[in-house]
Amino acid sequence: MTFELDATLAARGFEVSLSLGPAETIAILGPNGAGKSTLLSIISGLLRPDSGKAVLGGRVLFDLAADKNIWRAPHTRGTALLAQEALLFPHLSALDNVAFGPRSAGASSAAARETGMHWLTEVDAGDLASRRPGQLSGGQAQRVAVARALAANPELLLLDEPMAALDIHAAPLLRRLLKRVLAGRRAIIITHDILDALMLADRVIVLEDGRISEAGPTRDVLEKPRSRFAAGLAGLNLVAGTVSDAGVTTDQGMVVAGHHDGTVAPGQDGVAVFPPSAVSVFLTEEHGSPRNSFPVRITDLEPHGDQIRVHAGGLSADITPAASADLGLTPGMTVYFVIKAAAIAIYPA
Amino acid sequence: MNRRSGTGYTGIPPWIYAIAAAGAVFVLLPLVAMVAKVNWPQFIPLITSESSLTALGLSLRTSAASTAACIVLGVPLALVLARSPFPGQRLLRAFVLLPLVLPPVVGGIALLYTFGRQGLLGRSLELAGIQIAFSTTAVVLAQTFVALPFLVVSLEGALRTAGNKYEAVAATLGARPSTVLRRVTIPLVLPGLASGAVLSFARSLGEFGATLTFAGSLQGVTRTLPLEIYLQRETDADAAVALSLLLVAVAVAVVGLSYRRPRVEAAPEGVFR
Amino acid sequence: MSTPRKLATALLVAGVLTAALAGCASGAPGATGTASTGGETPKLSRTITVFAAASLKSTFTQLASDFEAKHPGTKITLNFAGSSDLVTQITQGAPADVFASADAENMDKLTDAKLTHGAPANFATNVLEIAVPPSNPASISTFADLARPGVKVVVCAPQVPCGTATETVENATGTTLAPVSEESSVTDVLGKVTSGEADAGLVYVTDVKTAGDKVKGIPFAESDQAVNTYPIAAVGTSKNKELAAAFIATVTGSEGKKVLSDAGFGTP
Numbered sequence: 001m002t003f004e005l006d007a008t009l010a011a012r013g014f015e016v017s018l019s020l021g022p023a024e025t026i027a028i029l030g031p032n033g034a035g036k037s038t039l040l041s042i043i044s045g046l047l048r049p050d051s052g053k054a055v056l057g058g059r060v061l062f063d064l065a066a067d068k069n070i071w072r073a074p075h076t077r078g079t080a081l082l083a084q085e086a087l088l089f090p091h092l093s094a095l096d097n098v099a100f101g102p103r104s105a106g107a108s109s110a111a112a113r114e115t116g117m118h119w120l121t122e123v124d125a126g127d128l129a130s131r132r133p134g135q136l137s138g139g140q141a142q143r144v145a146v147a148r149a150l151a152a153n154p155e156l157l158l159l160d161e162p163m164a165a166l167d168i169h170a171a172p173l174l175r176r177l178l179k180r181v182l183a184g185r186r187a188i189i190i191t192h193d194i195l196d197a198l199m200l201a202d203r204v205i206v207l208e209d210g211r212i213s214e215a216g217p218t219r220d221v222l223e224k225p226r227s228r229f230a231a232g233l234a235g236l237n238l239v240a241g242t243v244s245d246a247g248v249t250t251d252q253g254m255v256v257a258g259h260h261d262g263t264v265a266p267g268q269d270g271v272a273v274f275p276p277s278a279v280s281v282f283l284t285e286e287h288g289s290p291r292n293s294f295p296v297r298i299t300d301l302e303p304h305g306d307q308i309r310v311h312a313g314g315l316s317a318d319i320t321p322a323a324s325a326d327l328g329l330t331p332g333m334t335v336y337f338v339i340k341a342a343a344i345a346i347y348p349a
Numbered sequence: 350m351n352r353r354s355g356t357g358y359t360g361i362p363p364w365i366y367a368i369a370a371a372g373a374v375f376v377l378l379p380l381v382a383m384v385a386k387v388n389w390p391q392f393i394p395l396i397t398s399e400s401s402l403t404a405l406g407l408s409l410r411t412s413a414a415s416t417a418a419c420i421v422l423g424v425p426l427a428l429v430l431a432r433s434p435f436p437g438q439r440l441l442r443a444f445v446l447l448p449l450v451l452p453p454v455v456g457g458i459a460l461l462y463t464f465g466r467q468g469l470l471g472r473s474l475e476l477a478g479i480q481i482a483f484s485t486t487a488v489v490l491a492q493t494f495v496a497l498p499f500l501v502v503s504l505e506g507a508l509r510t511a512g513n514k515y516e517a518v519a520a521t522l523g524a525r526p527s528t529v530l531r532r533v534t535i536p537l538v539l540p541g542l543a544s545g546a547v548l549s550f551a552r553s554l555g556e557f558g559a560t561l562t563f564a565g566s567l568q569g570v571t572r573t574l575p576l577e578i579y580l581q582r583e584t585d586a587d588a589a590v591a592l593s594l595l596l597v598a599v600a601v602a603v604v605g606l607s608y609r610r611p612r613v614e615a616a617p618e619g620v621f622r
Numbered sequence: 623m624s625t626p627r628k629l630a631t632a633l634l635v636a637g638v639l640t641a642a643l644a645g646c647a648s649g650a651p652g653a654t655g656t657a658s659t660g661g662e663t664p665k666l667s668r669t670i671t672v673f674a675a676a677s678l679k680s681t682f683t684q685l686a687s688d689f690e691a692k693h694p695g696t697k698i699t700l701n702f703a704g705s706s707d708l709v710t711q712i713t714q715g716a717p718a719d720v721f722a723s724a725d726a727e728n729m730d731k732l733t734d735a736k737l738t739h740g741a742p743a744n745f746a747t748n749v750l751e752i753a754v755p756p757s758n759p760a761s762i763s764t765f766a767d768l769a770r771p772g773v774k775v776v777v778c779a780p781q782v783p784c785g786t787a788t789e790t791v792e793n794a795t796g797t798t799l800a801p802v803s804e805e806s807s808v809t810d811v812l813g814k815v816t817s818g819e820a821d822a823g824l825v826y827v828t829d830v831k832t833a834g835d836k837v838k839g840i841p842f843a844e845s846d847q848a849v850n851t852y853p854i855a856a857v858g859t860s861k862n863k864e865l866a867a868a869f870i871a872t873v874t875g876s877e878g879k880k881v882l883s884d885a886g887f888g889t890p
Contacts, residue, residue: 044517044521045520045521046517046520046521073520073525073526074517074520074521075520075521075522075523075524075525075526075529076523077521078523079521080521080522080523081517081518081521083514083518087514087515087518089515089519089532089533089536089537090537091536091537091539100519100522100524100532101522101523101524104519104522104523104524104525104528105523148522149522152521152522152523154521158521461817461819465817465818465819466818466819467817467818467819482774482802482819482820483774483802483803483819483820561805561806561810562810562813564803565776565802565803565804565805565814565819566779566803566804566805566806566810567801567802567803567804568804571803572804576806579806580779580781580782580804580806581781582706583704583706583779583781583782583806584781585781
């Protein structure tokens, strides 16, 4: 009983296929405009793709093959949506909001309210039952919205950055709540936050320019990112190119020396990945044992924990504030990033 | 500059107040002039005469009926115009809004050729035993014709402002389209619907030209308050002025008591754009 | 600048603007009244404005153009409306030189206000006639037929002259009509008949004639119970009483009689 999706939408350059087990949660990561919301709209039936097919637990959600042309309306799909904003119906109480799904499914008013109360309690919002949405804080409203989505008993729960609009105090609370309620459920969660992926998802999918650029178990993707975006999320530097005996050669002819893990052969596409802490910054070119030394122009400096993160040439380096002061670093300066080959992991892209 | 405490920066240059005041005077002065012309000792007898009360009662009844008709016809029209794009939508909107700019007498003539005895539908209706000409139904038709755009414009604006994000959520929660309409859309735009209905009622109350052309003028059947005023003016200017004031008072009461600015909802990010 | 002062300034400006608007409105009639200073010819010249009852539209338009042709250099501006509207306009200061009313009552209003110059002269009469659609769907042939059940009759409301005449005929003949509509003008009655909405309407003979073949006229003997008389008079405030008198003479003279009787009017 899996969820299978295959969809293309040319107008948005969207082409995705994915599948999901019965109790699996996947996180969709990706830059703005990558097609993450398009994906949820297509699954929930709010947007019609050009072609493709989706099956949820044996039911065809849509099949746009020329001889089939099946398109289920959103209300018959069993794919409840939870958005950045709670979007609670402002004219209904919290309880009636949560009871909306069961009521729409044909439950009696009393039964629907009973179900609603159950889910409100489940999200620790039982005491908010009689409140109007206008009287709830952002975090409370989002909790009620979670209860409302769950009360509709969806076969697939779709979450579109549910934490994005919450303040830093409310977000952790909701994240813990979602961890609890998503256990044993099938869900797709769009997020910008690597913490969501780590805590809530079994797998991550990185979406870039409407296509899946990377997919796999969360831990693997974070440890061995293959896309620049995933590397950025994991806080790692990533250089993509062609594997050679020495390391990885980029399209621009830059050679990054590192150690192969034995799974990659010369001539293959590969990536060189290294943490910013492995990068040293020099004002002049260093000759000596470290074999990687690249001239780069500083674009930005920012505090990062107790370090200073230096952004230059698409890479980043973490150095101490004292070192930064000694070197007199400012944006626009040309410096040398030096990395020991032993700190660089090279694996297939 | 001294300002009353608790008031913020308005961004309105001072000379704007002068022109705004001129505008207000322009609207209010004729009303003041009319009030000044009222024969006060006779005011109560004039507005409580049998013909006046009959006309007022007829006006209120027909306006209520036409407002109901506007809601029945206007809500679907506004939904279609606001929600589902289709070819010819702009053209349809232009035609629906036409009565706003059309002289009412033109509306009356058009209705006559539609529902009149010799009209497009009138002949079939007469065969079915339904006679519209010279009946109270004709008054309601005329009023609905001129008042419908007010409801449609007001509601379409409210629907567009509210957006369809709540409807989308409701659908993914399993609500069929009719349920979404009844439990989400209509409650959300209720303020806009209410103000549209009030405007329609007020427009119906003031309707004159189309009624005169299409429905005729008979006490208790088709002679609404504006028609009564027009007729009284021929012989009894005092009665006409007194009734005019009564009509103004009713209109001000209806509009003033129930017209509210439509609520504005902000549009969120994400899937529901 | 304090708020009260600002408000005062605003009101002052508003007042000035309003006064300016009012000035425009009242300035216009004065201008037309005094503007004509150009070339005085030996014969009658200059312009007069004639306010005439709506039912006189075709006859007075013809009489005016005949008059202008006969007296080169003269210009007659015509303004047609309901008699009571015209009286109201004249008493409010509208620039009329001649007033031709469709009934004595409205002329009386003007004489009572001392706004006429010289005694009004009766120049035409008009009687009611039944107007029916050309096919005469209800087969009307007499006044009594109008009282038959099921006949849709439209009449003038008692508040207007044609309605008064209708009531007089009803009383004289002992017939009570149950009209489906009581309109406030003859035009509206005629409109209901020409559009086929009504089976019959009571209008003036001249209205039937003007409507041509769009309606059929059915004269009835009882109409002489309510003969409507049209008086004409110069307006007291006229700046050109000489020309006004000349035009009135044309209307009341043989030429006027011919045009009026061709249109269906009677002689007083």
